[in-house]
Amino acid sequence: xxxTFSKSMARNxxxxxxxxxxxxxxxxxxxxQQALPQRDNRANLTPAVAAGKKIWEVNNCIGCHTLLGxxxxxxxxxxxxxxxxxPDFIKVWIKNQPTKVPGRRQMPQFNLTDKQLDDLVEFLxxxxxxxxxxxxxxxxG
Amino acid sequence: xxxxxxxxxxxxxxxxxxxxxxxxxxxPGDLAIWFFILAELLVFAVFFAAxxxxxxxxxxxxxxxxxxxxRNAGGINTVLLITASWCVARAVRAVCEHGRSATGxxxxxxxxxxxGGFLALKCVEYAGKFAAGxxxxxxxxxxxxxxxxxxxxxxxILGLVILSILWLQTRRGGYGPxxxxxxxxxxxxxxxxxxxxxxxxxxxxxxx
Amino acid sequence: xxxKSQAVAKPYFIAAIGLFIGQILFGLIxxxxxxxxxxxxxAIPFNIARMVHTNLLIVWLLFGFMGAAYYMVPEExxxxxxxxxxxMALFWIFLVAGALTIVGYLMVPYAKLAEMTGNDLLxxxxxxxxxxxxxxxxxxxxxxxxxxxxxxxxxxxxxxxSISLVLLMGLWGLAVxxxxxxxxxxxxxxxxxxxxxxxxxxVEGVWELILGALLAFVLIKVTGVDREVIEKWLYVIITLTxxxxxxxxxxxxxxxxxxAYWKWWGSIFSALEPIPFFAMTVFAFNMVNRRRRDHPNRxxxxxxxxxxxxAFLGAGVWGFLHTLAPVNYYTHGTQITAAHGHMAFYxxxxxxxxTIISYAMPVLRGRAANSNRAQVVEMWxxxxxxxxxxxxxxxxxxxxxxxxxLQRFSTSPLPFMVVQDQISLFxxxxxxxxxxxxxGLVAYVASFFVKGEAATLASSxxxxxxxxxxxx
Numbered sequence: 001x002x003x004t005f006s007k008s009m010a011r012n013x014x015x016x017x018x019x020x021x022x023x024x025x026x027x028x029x030x031x032x033q034q035a036l037p038q039r040d041n042r043a044n045l046t047p048a049v050a051a052g053k054k055i056w057e058v059n060n061c062i063g064c065h066t067l068l069g070x071x072x073x074x075x076x077x078x079x080x081x082x083x084x085x086x087p088d089f090i091k092v093w094i095k096n097q098p099t100k101v102p103g104r105r106q107m108p109q110f111n112l113t114d115k116q117l118d119d120l121v122e123f124l125x126x127x128x129x130x131x132x133x134x135x136x137x138x139x140x141g
Numbered sequence: 142x143x144x145x146x147x148x149x150x151x152x153x154x155x156x157x158x159x160x161x162x163x164x165x166x167x168x169p170g171d172l173a174i175w176f177f178i179l180a181e182l183l184v185f186a187v188f189f190a191a192x193x194x195x196x197x198x199x200x201x202x203x204x205x206x207x208x209x210x211x212r213n214a215g216g217i218n219t220v221l222l223i224t225a226s227w228c229v230a231r232a233v234r235a236v237c238e239h240g241r242s243a244t245g246x247x248x249x250x251x252x253x254x255x256x257g258g259f260l261a262l263k264c265v266e267y268a269g270k271f272a273a274g275x276x277x278x279x280x281x282x283x284x285x286x287x288x289x290x291x292x293x294x295x296x297x298i299l300g301l302v303i304l305s306i307l308w309l310q311t312r313r314g315g316y317g318p319x320x321x322x323x324x325x326x327x328x329x330x331x332x333x334x335x336x337x338x339x340x341x342x343x344x345x346x347x348x349x
Numbered sequence: 350x351x352x353k354s355q356a357v358a359k360p361y362f363i364a365a366i367g368l369f370i371g372q373i374l375f376g377l378i379x380x381x382x383x384x385x386x387x388x389x390x391x392a393i394p395f396n397i398a399r400m401v402h403t404n405l406l407i408v409w410l411l412f413g414f415m416g417a418a419y420y421m422v423p424e425e426x427x428x429x430x431x432x433x434x435x436x437m438a439l440f441w442i443f444l445v446a447g448a449l450t451i452v453g454y455l456m457v458p459y460a461k462l463a464e465m466t467g468n469d470l471l472x473x474x475x476x477x478x479x480x481x482x483x484x485x486x487x488x489x490x491x492x493x494x495x496x497x498x499x500x501x502x503x504x505x506x507x508x509x510x511s512i513s514l515v516l517l518m519g520l521w522g523l524a525v526x527x528x529x530x531x532x533x534x535x536x537x538x539x540x541x542x543x544x545x546x547x548x549x550x551x552v553e554g555v556w557e558l559i560l561g562a563l564l565a566f567v568l569i570k571v572t573g574v575d576r577e578v579i580e581k582w583l584y585v586i587i588t589l590t591x592x593x594x595x596x597x598x599x600x601x602x603x604x605x606x607x608x609a610y611w612k613w614w615g616s617i618f619s620a621l622e623p624i625p626f627f628a629m630t631v632f633a634f635n636m637v638n639r640r641r642r643d644h645p646n647r648x649x650x651x652x653x654x655x656x657x658x659x660a661f662l663g664a665g666v667w668g669f670l671h672t673l674a675p676v677n678y679y680t681h682g683t684q685i686t687a688a689h690g691h692m693a694f695y696x697x698x699x700x701x702x703x704t705i706i707s708y709a710m711p712v713l714r715g716r717a718a719n720s721n722r723a724q725v726v727e728m729w730x731x732x733x734x735x736x737x738x739x740x741x742x743x744x745x746x747x748x749x750x751x752x753x754x755l756q757r758f759s760t761s762p763l764p765f766m767v768v769q770d771q772i773s774l775f776x777x778x779x780x781x782x783x784x785x786x787x788x789g790l791v792a793y794v795a796s797f798f799v800k801g802e803a804a805t806l807a808s809s810x811x812x813x814x815x816x817x818x819x820x821x
Contacts, residue, residue: 004171004172004322005171005172005173005581006171006173006322006581007511007577007580007581007584009171009173009174009322009323009326010171010173010581010582010584010585010588011511011584012173013173013174013176013177013584013585013588014584014585014587014588014591016299016302016303017177017588017591017592018588018591018592018595020295020299020592021591021592021595021596022595023295024292024295024595024596025595025596025598027291027295028596028599028611028614029542031276031277031608032542032602032607032608032611034276035276035277035278035608036536036538036539036606036607036608038278039538039606039607039608040536040537040538040539040606041606042536045535045536049535050535053535053537053540054472056475057463057472057474057475057476057533058459058460058463058464058468058472058474058475059459059460059475060396060397060400060459060474060475060480061396061475062396062475062476062477063394063395063396063397063399063400063477063480064394064395064396064399066682067537068537068541068604068605068606068682069604069605069681069682070477070541070605070682071477071682072395072396072399072477073682073683073684073686073687074379074382074383074395074396074399075395075765076764076765076766077682077765098390098391100387101387102387103385103386103387104386104387105382105386105387105395105766105769106386106387106390106391106394107394108390108391108394108396110460126537127537130537130538130605130606131606132604132605132606133603133604133609133612135603135604135678135681136604136681136682136757137678137679137757137758137762138757138762139762140756140757140762140763140764140765141756141765173581173584173585176585176588176589177588180588180589180592180593180621180624181592183621183624184592184617184618184621187617187620187621188617191613191616191617195613277608277610278608278609278610284609284610284613285613288610288613288614
């Protein structure tokens with residue numbers, strides 16, 4: 001009775017432990033859902049922002065850039081680019097790509113309309129106002 | 142078969158007097174449960190260390206908020222859990238040393254009642270806190286208070302689920318001297334839940 | 350091979366290796382684009398190369414998992430596969446769908462691809478690792494359901510071992526959590542929150558069940574240690590994995606708009622995530638030391654041990670390096686993450702798939718193990734790939750530390766692109782090491798074509814001499 005190590009006990013511990021932590025995770029996720037309205041800037045989630053998010057997605061911006069630190073690490077963080085550069089710079093920059101500077105990293109030309117550019121900027125503005133626990137550490141992202 | 146094994150144990154020297162527990166080289170119960178217990182204790186230890194660290198950053202806040210805690214409720218709950226642990230220990234002894242399944246089941250039922258009392262009292266405490274608008278996001282102290290106690294609360298629930306299974310099994314005579322691996326393992330887990338509270342209560346409710 | 354239907358695993362393994370080669374080639378393209386920014390521009394912009402690189406990785410690992418399952422479940426269940434024909438049909442569907450998706454990435458602008466494939470019906474594209482068009486995502490679900498149906502029925506009609514149960518739990522979990530890839534709310538914070546339910550709960554959750562099952566299976570085969578012993582340790586390890594890994598998801602919820610308490614929850618639980626990986630390493634070495642026979646397939650044993658060590662280093666140690674919130678505040682989204690990602694994926698998932706391939710392929714080709722010469726070449730490939738991955742990780746870590754220092758920590762932080770120029774030396778070194786990795790991969794593929802006298806199991810089960818033999 002002592003000194004045993006049985007597979008059935010190991011299995012029971014696995015099922016019990018897993019169920020326990022799944023439930024705990026669901027409880028925390030539930031609390032997160034309750035707390036999000038204070039943090040996720042949903043008051044400013046306009047149709048333009050939603051349209052901008054879609055433009056962000058269908059051009060695979062995340063394939064080079066990070067957004068709130070997630071994505072590829074090839075090009076600058078854009079979660080705070082609205083604060084770093086402002087709306088006009090962003091639009092002009094996107095319109096003028098690629099720079100064609102030899103040897104420099106190139107951003108494709110996405111042929112966005114003025115409306116699409118406005119929406120994208122709205123999305124980046126909304127993103128920059130999300131409460132991210134003061135991340136990134138400085139304006140350079 | 143059950144009656145037979147009960148018979149042999151009753152006529153065995155065990156019934157002469159309370160035998161001194163033999164020194165064992167291994168802990169009671171299953172090694173698998175001990176891995177789990179160690180892992181859980183490690184999680185709690187890191188959580189407690191994090192609490193100490195966070196408290197050191199803002200002692201004034203922690204001390205001020207601590208006054209809002211109901212120490213009486215916490216104290217009663219401590220007594221309830223220790224009593225439950227005692228009942229579980231009695232149950233293990235009744236079954237493992239004397240082969241008395243019925244007695245063991247009674248002790249387990251008593252332990253479950255104490256554990257249930259703990260949960261009820263804790264719910265009353267939570268209700269008061271939630272009514273006061275306290276949540277995980279209120280401040281660091283309440284974050285830790287709710288996280289630690291709720292994490293422990295869920296352990297009590299799991300512990301009670303385990304005790305209930307043990308109670309059913311014991312009532313059916315599923316354990317006895319020499320074959321109480323499951324009972325000992327479950328009991329060890331319950332003692333862990335109790336032990337954690339014995340650290341948690343002074344740390345969060347009392348110490349300053 | 351004990352059951353005829355196990356043979357369906359073979360095309361899966363071959364496809365996995367083929368896609369692996371593609372993944373590495375695109376990795377080298379990206380690595381060069383890091384230092385020669387206009388390389389292959391505009392034909393293959395970086396974002397496309399990256400998408401191909403990461404998607405190929407996921408798809409070939411899935412091929413590997415599926416092949417492993419088709420190989421293992423009949424043998425474990427002691428019965429033929431429920432439907433080998435379904436398995437072959439799904440193979441071709443998955444391969445063609447995967448190939449078409451990659452061709453789509455390369456030939457059509459991504460926005461156009463999104464328009465063509467119904468992204469307007471349900472927008473799911475353009476999120477990291479989940480870039481697949483809606484059609485492909487639906488295809489993945491269908492293939493996964495058919496695959497699970499086939500395996501579950503096989504399991505139900507045969508012996509139910511712990512290994513096949515754990516494997517199937519992992520695979521079912523994989524399919525279930527993939528469903529969250531269809532949820533893409535307009536709210537960016539919610540989007541990111543549930544995006545991790547796919548990504549994190551895959552790689553630090555259910556995939557680890559698959560990893561554990563594969564490793565346990567190969568260890569039983571090559572060491573001859575009692576199944577009961579291996580299976581109970583398997584349970585202990587996956588328990589540790591899930592109790593740390595599930596709440597460990599919180600280490601992704603520090604800076605994306607989720608509540609601040611995740612900084613504590615995520616740090617505490619993910620700080621303990623190295624423990625299961627450490628346990629796995631100890632377990633693998635222990636079982637090999639307690640082996641009851643010397644299996645002629647030494648290469649497979651090497652891969653199995655390597656999986657333990659490299660998963661611990663890549664996922665455990667490199668994960669821990671930047672998992673605590675105060676550290677992650679500075680390292681989040683830098684090359685440190687890239688360093689961790691590379692070694693963790695290689696050490697845990699690439700290596701475990703190569704382990705099962707190394708063990709099963711010779712059997713599928715009608716021998717217990719490959720010839721000594723072939724095994725020597727395979728072991729060369731092991732060391733070439735593994736050591737170059739260690740150096741890729743070290744160079745990326747160095748790049749990351751400098752990046753953090755110059756761009757994040759400094760009192761006068763420099764802009765992103767300025768910093769990238771300053772750390773380009775490390776990117777060059779990473780690229781050179783990447784070429785060595787490719788050489789290792791070439792050696793790996795070559796090992797399948799090296800002839801020589803194949804070993805049989807009977808001829809070499811007698812001796813117990815060898816490395817580190819000790820009673821336990």
